[in-house]
Amino acid sequence: MSPGPAPIVLDGVHVRREGRHVLRGVSLRLTERRVAVIGANGSGKSTLARLLNGLVLPTSGRVHVDGLDTRRHGARVRRRVGFVFTDPDAQIVMPTVAEDVAYSLRRRGLSRDEVDERVARELERHGLAGHADHPAHLLSGGQKQLLALSSVLVTEPALVVADEPTTLLDLRHTRTVARRLATLDQQVVLVTHDLDLVADYDRVLVVDEGRVVVDDGPERAVAAYRELMA
């Protein structure tokens, strides 16, 4: 499977969008298997997540994933990085469940049988096997997020970035998604508002007004975040 954590390196990253400073000088080296990012709305944490697969490019500074510059090798970076969005409806592009997972595997030189087999395995793993041929819009919100996760994981990315993947979910599906992320072999960067989820993470970053203001273990980082928001 994955070759262990892909080092993520941010070097003096500034991001300015529409005249607003979204990130103001972030330098990080992320090698831990489980990294969480917490922070207020509008603090810049979603932008930080989007830097990691080149969806957002730094206005100045550099981002490297696995030694690849996201500016020069965006396509290769995106092949290594799976991205889970908050709203699965935005992420699901195919009308039916199995087709959406298969969409992730197109142009990868796999035979039809291989694609079918990998799709079936991934759906099975997320309890969606019985829904393979159902229209995606008939799934519940939680199931849709599991489908989005399946579509990301089926490509076996080296790094999984999730931007508030549980914000729209009920408690049960939040736990299912969190557990799935926790059991992955891959490196995970999780952006979240759910402070319970980060307890087992190796490293927690607190982002505030475009800067990383705390970089610590979960207990101390969460305590510092609570303090900051008080």
Next chain:
Amino acid sequence: MTALHRLGAGPKLAGLAVASVALLAVDSPQGVAVAVAVVLALHGAARLGPRAVWSHVRPLRWFLPCLLAVQWWLVGPSDAVVLCARLAALVALAGLVTATTSTTAILDALRRGLRPLDRWVDAERAALVLTLALRSVPVLGDLVERVRDAQRARGRERDLRAAAVPLVVGTLRRADALGEALRARGADD
């Protein structure tokens, strides 16, 4: 899975195209009766009952009576019935093709069909656009419902602008998010 389900998307789409053109040439009541019977028989062969037939022609339920009335007045009853029956048969046939073919198969067929036009059309892109249109129908349906509920909750259900603005904004947002998701999944790479 019937033989119709197993038949490739290419032959089915080609058959649909041929049938549409052929139906144009049918202008006698007998001919149309045969066409309607064939379409119904094909539904039977795909093990689809009357309910499926109705779901295929349902979108025409307001349009067809209007058309029938106007044609009746302009060209007389016989021609009006022939014309409307032709339309209904054709729509039912198209519905049958979609009901027995997966979207992926239709898209693959489309991609193959567009390949000779490679120089002018990006087949991959064209197929993707069609898929996204299909996928967006239920998603936008949800959005309409949510906006309507929100307006109702505020007692503004008759204010067209109050409904249109969030709908347009929501649709554009959705488009942005979809674009981002496509890029994340490598659509552009």
